[in-house]
Amino acid sequence: MSQPLLSVSGLMMRFGGLLAVNNVSLELREREIVSLIGPNGAGKTTVFNCLTGFYKPTGGTILLRDQHLEGLPGQQIARMGVVRTFQHVRLFREMTVIENLLVAQHQQLKTGLFSGLLKTPAFRRAQSEALDRAATWLERIGLLEHANRQASNLPTATSVGWRLPAAW
Structure with missing residues (x-):
């Protein structure tokens, strides 16, 4: 079996006297789709x-491949590709699907304001890579044909499908 992409062992989270998460362990491998289920108040969101x-966390280990995540700032963890989504992703309805996915990548871009204004070679390269990633996401979920459609013109069922990459 392949090496875990994400490995969690003995995860604990305590808020004062309240033990919200107690000894959670799990392993996720590449391309796995899994869910964390439980009743309200079970600690899913806290995990x-x-x-x-x-x-x-107040205890346990979280490894992405072999790198410890516990205690790292959220921005650094997000840059490593570990992010959470929310039930209601806000989209820019006046923008196209692909433009929404480009906006979603803003934290990953290494270029700054001035390189964007001046359209430097580094900016153009980063923009091209971001477009490639967005197209790959859409192709993976079968919605590449909708890349240039305005978000507000998509049926709800279709827009739900690409909200996950928009949250990345």
């Missing part, structure tokens, strides 16, 4: 907040 750096 995701620990994995993404929103909370610093």
